[in-house]
Amino acid sequence: MDSKYKKEYHPTFGATLRELRERYGVSAIQLVEHLGTGKNPYQLISTWETGRREPSFVQLCKIADYFGVTTDYLLGRKQMGITEELSAFLISKDKNLSEEDEKRIIKLITALLE
Secondary structure, eight states: HHHHHHHSSTHHHHHHHHHHHHHTTOOOOHHHHTTOSSSSSSHHHOOOOOOHSSSOOHHHHHHHHHHTTTTHTTTSSSSSOHHHHHHHHHHHSOOOHHHHHHEEEHHHHHHOOO
16 A cells, blocks of 8 residues: 555544644643553654654554544544543643633533533
8 A cells, every 4th residue: 555545545544643642731741651652652642643654553543542533533534522531631640620611511522411
């Protein structure tokens, strides 16, 4: 399979991964430690985020679990649902949420309860 096909199939994976890491303050090292891959964390994550390489199925599932999202969301096949977004907030390593984030969580919980 050539790299052109890969990029056309799920071109948003790298951007989605970067957005999740930045949104929740997760470093490349923290993510790689969770994945159990100790080799050059910055290079590994960088190659995923730039689209030069892709994670294995196992790694993809672990990334999804870590951020509380689905693999479909990571691959750009589905938008983040209410429960996934709430999970992502609750899993967040940064417990010092902004006022905007707190309002968003309350809105999500309200939508779930309706």
